[in-house]
Each structure stands twice: as structure tokens, then as C-alpha cells.
Amino acid sequence: MPGTLVYLESHDGELTKGGLGLLSKAASLGGDVLGAVLGSGVADVAPRAGAFGASTVYVVDDEALAAPLPQPRVDALEAVVRESGADNVLFPASVLAADVAAGLAARLEAGLNWDLTDLRLEGDELVGVRPALGDTVLVDVGWTTTPRLAIVRSGTFDPVASGGTAEVKDVGATFQDFSTLATLVDHLQEESSGPAIEEADVIVAGGRGLGGPEGFSICEDLAAALGGAVAATRAVVDAGWYPYSAQVGQTGKTVSPKLYIALGISGAIQHKVGMQGSGTIVAINKDPNAPIFDFADVGVVGDLTQIAPKLTELLRART
Ligand SMILES: Cc1cc2nc3c(=O)[nH]c(=O)nc-3n(C[C@H](O)[C@H](O)[C@H](O)COP(=O)(O)OP(=O)(O)OC[C@H]3O[C@@H](n4cnc5c(N)ncnc54)[C@H](O)[C@@H]3O)c2cc1C
Structure with a gap:
């Protein structure tokens, strides 16, 4: 598979896990794996992509890319795609990446498949896998032109x-007048405190069984004891018990920690699709027929308000 370019985002001087995971996947498919790092003052983070399979990282380091706004990134990424000749451009999902991918698709008149959960090669053809119909079926998706874009x-x-x-290559980008009109106010x-759920190795997740917003202190204590x-x-996010940014599932985030503790x-299927890739799933639920026991x-089986605090106590005693 010739030339797969992965759009890499960085936070606090580190490339995000989503982009690095996508690099590793691209490397497992074979062909030339390339990275694109766009931003201001990002030159230092770029070389790290090499350790995850990128042979070349293209860097556009420009003050115009300091704010997390999509349009200047479309200009910069267009320049990288043209310079690299990449056939495939992959984006790890994020609010910013979705806007950049959509803008690039329009700019290059390229096809964009989104919400993919797998990629494979059939001969020289890249095939994407995408959940559909409320995540109840998986469908194969493809592209009729190159470059093939995917989120x-x-x-x-x-x-x-x-x-x-x-190898790190600097690329100069020309920014369109209209691209720099928006400013970050x-x-x-x-x-x-603690890691973001997309990056965490351990997640303690809470549902309606916590009984109310105050019940989340049980999750927070256990997560703190585990460094998660x-x-x-x-259901609890809609009820205002916890922020939307913590929601896992079909309409929330997809996570894959080593350990996922569900309290x-x-x-429900819509929750399962966001966490089923976790290494080990532990569920505490008082209903022995709860669907989560089918995949934990x-x-x-028991009352979480009795069990989880004891677990936290035991963990604290060990440290
Ligand atoms: C289009 C669509 C998209 C959706 N997207 C998402 C999504 O992204 N993420 C998501 O999570 N959901 C999503 N949902 C909602 C989903 O269908 C479920 O309604 C939701 O996941 C249920 O949340 P819950 O498990 O917290 O609550 P419930 O289903 O009410 O479960 C609460 C559980 O707690 C247990 N329990 C109660 N008290 C205790 C106790 N003291 N100790 C131990 N166990 C106890 C109960 O036995 C029960 O199993 C979506 C739904 C739709 C239709």
C-alpha cells in the first residue's frame, strides 16, 4: 500500500495516543507510513512518530497554526499531501480533526469515510470498516478516487x-486569505485531575446505579487509587450528573484502557460499542441479569456502594 499519511495532533508537547495508534495500524498494513504534525512550536514533538512506524514526518510549524482552528490546517495539510504524494490520509477522531478532514476533502475533491473502527488491505485496495444501524452491523466501505481520506x-x-x-521534513504552507479570518477569542x-479518558490505562465508569451525582465520588476515589x-x-450525562466530556459510547467517546471498571x-449496546476494546472489563452490578455480564x-453481583469503597480502601492500604 503506497503512502499512508497520518494526521497527528499534540497536546502539552506530546503526540496524542489516537494518532500514534493510527500510525501503528498503518505500519501493520505495510507500505510507506508518514506523519503530519501541524502547529506552532511543534518541531520537537515530531520525531517521536518514528518510534510508532512513521518513516517520514512532515512538519508545518507556523504561527498561523498556533490556535486550534481548522482552516489554516487545511492549507497546511494540503501542502503536505501534495509534497508527500500520499494515497491515504488518516485522521484520529477529534473535534478539530473532523473539521480539518472535511475541509481537506472539499479542497481536494476527495472521498472521506468517517467513524471507522478497522482498516484492512484487499490486494492494493484499502477497505474501511464502519459500524452502522446503531452499531448493530459492521459494513465495509471504500473509495473511488485518491487520496482516500478517513476518520x-x-x-x-x-x-x-x-x-x-x-526523517523530519519541514514544509512551507501558503495560507489563503479566508483561512486566517477566524480568530480564537x-x-x-x-x-x-488524572489522565484524559482517551489516554488512560485505567477507567472507572459510573452509570445510573450510582444513584445520583454525589455517587460519582465513589468512582473518583477508586480511579484516584488506581491512577485512572x-x-x-x-444516561447520567443526560441527567447532568457528570460532564459530557466523560461520556463513553456511540454518541460519546471510544476508549480502550487496559482496565475498565463499570459501576x-x-x-446497553450503545455504551458497549465505546468500551468493548478495553483489555479487562470488570462490572459491579446488583442485577445478575444485567447485559454487561455477557461481555465483562x-x-x-452486588451493591456497588458496599463493594467499590472497600476496593478503594484495600488499594490505598497497599500503597
Ligand atoms: C441513539 C442512542 C445513542 C446512545 N448513546 C449512548 C452512549 O454513547 N453512551 C451510553 O452510555 N449510552 C448511550 N445511549 C443510552 C443507552 O441506550 C442506555 O440507556 C445507557 O447506556 C444506560 O445507562 P446506565 O447503564 O447508566 O443506566 P441503566 O441502564 O439504568 O443501568 C443502571 C444499572 O445500575 C444497576 N444498579 C442500580 N443500583 C445499583 C447498585 N447499588 N449497585 C450495583 N448496581 C446497581 C442496575 O441493575 C442497572 O443495571 C444511547 C441511546 C441511544 C438511543
Whole structure:
């Protein structure tokens, strides 16, 4: 498969897990794997992509890319795609990446498939896999022209360090007048302690079984004892018990931690699709017939308000 370019985002001087996972997936398919790092002051983070399979990383380092706005990134990525000659351009899903991918598709008159959960090669043809009909079926999707653009669900692929190194190439971009008209007026950062759920190795997720917003302290305590992050079901997010940014599932985020502990979560299909890629799933639920026990690796039938705090206590005692 010739030339697959992965759009890489960085936060706090680190390339995000979603992009690194996508690089690893592209490397497993074969062909030339390339990275694109766009931003201001990002030259230092780019070489790290080599360890996850990129042979070349194209960098557009420009003040015009300082704010997380899509349009200047479309200009920059267009320049990278033309310079690299990439046939495939893959994006790890994020709010920004979705806008950049859509803008690039319009600019290049290219086809864009989104929400993919897998990629494979059939001969020389790239085939994407996309859940449909409320995530009840998986369908194959393809492209009729190149470059082929795709957005992949966040958390779908784990980064696998291969220990390689990448050649870094600087690319100069010309920004369109209309691309720089939007300015960032304000930027608010939600305060949170611990890792983001997309990046966390351990997630403690809470559902309606917590009984109310105050019940989330049980999740937070257990997550803190494990060095993990807190996630939530849509039912509790809709009820205003926890922020939307923590929602896992079909209309929330896709996560793949090593350990996923579900407290008072029934295991509806729309929740399952967002966390089924987790390494080990532990469920505590008082209903022995809860659907989550059909796919949990460890199931505990009981009252979470009794069990989870004891678990936290035991973990604290060990540290
Ligand atoms: C189009 C669409 C998209 C959706 N997207 C999402 C999504 O992205 N993410 C998502 O999560 N959902 C989503 N949903 C909603 C989904 O269908 C479920 O309604 C939701 O996941 C249920 O959340 P829950 O498990 O917290 O609540 P419930 O289904 O009410 O489950 C609560 C569980 O807690 C248990 N319980 C109660 N008390 C205790 C206790 N003391 N100890 C132990 N266990 C206890 C109960 O036995 C029960 O199993 C979507 C639905 C639709 C239609």
C-alpha cells in the first residue's frame, strides 16, 4: 500500500495516543507510513512518530497554526499531501480533526469515510470498516478516487512502539486569505485531575446505579487509587450528573484502557460499542441479569456502594 499519511495532533508537547495508534495500524498494513504534525512550536514533538512506524514526518510549524482552528490546517495539510504524494490520509477522531478532514476533502475533491473502527488491505485496495444501524452491523466501505481520506474512531488502535526513527521534513504552507479570518477569542480548559479518558490505562465508569451525582465520588476515589480516569454513561450525562466530556459510547467517546471498571452500568449496546476494546472489563452490578455480564471478564453481583469503597480502601492500604 503506497503512502499512508497520518494526521497527528499534540497536546502539552506530546503526540496524542489516537494518532500514534493510527500510525501503528498503518505500519501493520505495510507500505510507506508518514506523519503530519501541524502547529506552532511543534518541531520537537515530531520525531517521536518514528518510534510508532512513521518513516517520514512532515512538519508545518507556523504561527498561523498556533490556535486550534481548522482552516489554516487545511492549507497546511494540503501542502503536505501534495509534497508527500500520499494515497491515504488518516485522521484520529477529534473535534478539530473532523473539521480539518472535511475541509481537506472539499479542497481536494476527495472521498472521506468517517467513524471507522478497522482498516484492512484487499490486494492494493484499502477497505474501511464502519459500524452502522446503531452499531448493530459492521459494513465495509471504500473509495473511488485518491487520496482516500478517513476518520477513525478515537481509541480504536493502541500505539505499538517499534523503536524506529523518522526523517523530519519541514514544509512551507501558503495560507489563503479566508483561512486566517477566524480568530480564537477565548479558550477554556476543563479542570481535571488524572489522565484524559482517551489516554488512560485505567477507567472507572459510573452509570445510573450510582444513584445520583454525589455517587460519582465513589468512582473518583477508586480511579484516584488506581491512577485512572472517570467515565460515564449517557444516561447520567443526560441527567447532568457528570460532564459530557466523560461520556463513553456511540454518541460519546471510544476508549480502550487496559482496565475498565463499570459501576452500576447496565451494558446497553450503545455504551458497549465505546468500551468493548478495553483489555479487562470488570462490572459491579446488583442485577445478575444485567447485559454487561455477557461481555465483562470479571462480574461481581452486588451493591456497588458496599463493594467499590472497600476496593478503594484495600488499594490505598497497599500503597
Ligand atoms: C441513539 C442512542 C445513542 C446512545 N448513546 C449512548 C452512549 O454513547 N453512551 C451510553 O452510555 N449510552 C448511550 N445511549 C443510552 C443507552 O441506550 C442506555 O440507556 C445507557 O447506556 C444506560 O445507562 P446506565 O447503564 O447508566 O443506566 P441503566 O441502564 O439504568 O443501568 C443502571 C444499572 O445500575 C444497576 N444498579 C442500580 N443500583 C445499583 C447498585 N447499588 N449497585 C450495583 N448496581 C446497581 C442496575 O441493575 C442497572 O443495571 C444511547 C441511546 C441511544 C438511543
